[in-house]
Every structure is written in structure tokens, then in C-alpha cells.
Amino acid sequence: MDRKERFVLLLREAGDKAYNFAFQLAGNDADARDLVQEAAVRAFENMARYDSARPFDTWMLTILRNVFLDWRRRARLRAAEPLDAGEGGLAEFLAGPDLDPAETALRGESAADVQRALAALPEHYRAAVVLSDMEGLRYEDIAEVLDVPVGTVRSRIHMGRRLLKKILAETRGGAYGTA
């Protein structure tokens, strides 16, 4: 088995995790495919840097996130991302009083509602929540993927969930009516 075959084997094992993360970052399959392809090529070219004592999927997710950031940087030249661009508005949104826990627990929201709310999160919160809740990574591994300290991971997950709850509560109060 040559170097390329070994790499493709690793990619098949880590692929679902990488693809799902890419989809959650990009929001659609076409971009997720491109992101995973680009990340895989970049990973292959940099295999000499890979520490085989560490999980391959975490390393792949790290590269994928970097590819996504490059991609978004280029995309921003064409169109600004609405939620991330309005940090002031977001701060104002989060600054309001916390909702009653009974009001914010998931109460029969469909997966589509949760997915929409997740997609509406700013990327740095969304990435942390997805890596924790969907991919099941520990904070230490999330910190590696996002290239931030563990304390920042903890804070981003907390803020991300807080925002997620508010978005869901608004959805419930708007489109679905207050329960």
C-alpha cells in the first residue's frame, strides 16, 4: 500500500465527521464537498506535519476549518455574512435577560427548527457547538481544531447555546406561537 492509498483509507474513516462539519460550516452540500476535497488535498500535502499519536480526524477537522476560513475570507469580498458582520446587533440580542429555563428547553421543536437555529449562529459559536454536540469532541480537541485556548472553547459553547435558545424561543413565539 503506497502513501496515497494509506491516506485515502484514513480519509474514508474520518470522512463522515469532516463532511458533516463542513456542511454545518458552509450550509450546503456543494460547498461541503469542495471544502472536504480541498482540505483532503491540503492534508495529504502536509502529511509530514501530522503527529500520528494524535487522532487523524481531529487533524483533518483543523485543516478543514482553516480551509473554510480561507474560503470565507474570499467569499466576503463578494458578500458579507449577515450574522457575523453585525456583532453589535448580536451583543444587543444576547444582552437581554435570560429566558426562563422552562421556556427555553426544547419542547417538540422539529429537527429542522434546531438546524435552522444552528445555522443562524455566528460561525465561531456554531463551530464550537457542532464539534461538541454533533461530533462529540472534548474541549481540549475543540481547542486544537479552532486554535484557541480551552477557556475560549468553554465560553463559545456557553454563548452559542445561549444564543441558540433565544433563536429557538423567538421561532416558537413567532412562527409557532407561544406554547
Place this chain on the structure above:
Amino acid sequence: MERHEDRFLLSAAADGELTGAEKSRLDAHVSVCAACRGELDALRALKAGVAALPRRAMPLSLPDVVAARLGAEPAPGRRWAAWLWEPAAWVPAGALAAAALWTLFAAPEPVEAEALPLEELMASHARCAVESIVPTGDLVAAEFSSRLQSRLEAPHARR
């Protein structure tokens, strides 16, 4: 929670990411605080809701598409990066770099024509002339002078 700053611990608790001391403190608080207990339950439900979202699986053809790209010639911008991480390329590259450094810093200065002593040039010229009349087999350094002397003294002896 007594202090608003502690609320972020609830998220970490839902993920099982508290340190021992934090967990003890939070457990003690949650046992007497219905609001925080409710918040913790809500966070766990939210986490479960996100975890239960349908996952996107990688298209089966994607690894083959990637494999085809890996087999292709790297893009011009990537050639250098790819080459740098190829250990097989390091040996010749290192040798080339060492040769370049030796040439720059360690090689002896070239001798200028004017600096060559005239006597040495003449001696060299004479040696070439002698070699043309003495068989190569006789050119053994230790015996060279005496044989040359004897042949010059008896030029007709060889006939």
C-alpha cells in the same frame, strides 16, 4: 447560582467538562437552586437536540475524487510546498545547498595568473617535455631522476 459569572459552568457541566472542584461546587449549588437545576436540564435537552440532528455523510465517491486529485500534478503554487515535505528530496537538496555554501565560504581563492612563479611554470613545461621522451613505465617517482640522467648521458645506448 450566587454569581452571574458562574452560569457558564452549567454548559460545561452539561458536557461533563468540569474540573473536580468545579463539579463539587456546582453540585452543591444545584442541589439547592431550582433555577440552576432547570437551566442545567434545559442545556442538556438542547445538547441532545443538536446531537440528534441528522448527520450528513460524506458522498461515497468523494474519496475517489480526492484520490484522482492527489495523483494529478500539483498546482504550480503548491509545487514548492509539496516538494519541501517530500523527504526523498532533502538529500539532493542538502547536497546542493552544502556545495553552494562551500563555494561561497570555504573554497580556496582562485590563483591569479600573475601570482604563479615563473620557475614553477618552466619546470612544469620541462617535465612535460621529458615525459615525451621517456617511456611511461619508467616514470616511477623514486627512480625518475637517475634513469633520466643515464639516458641523457647515453642517448645512443637504446638503439
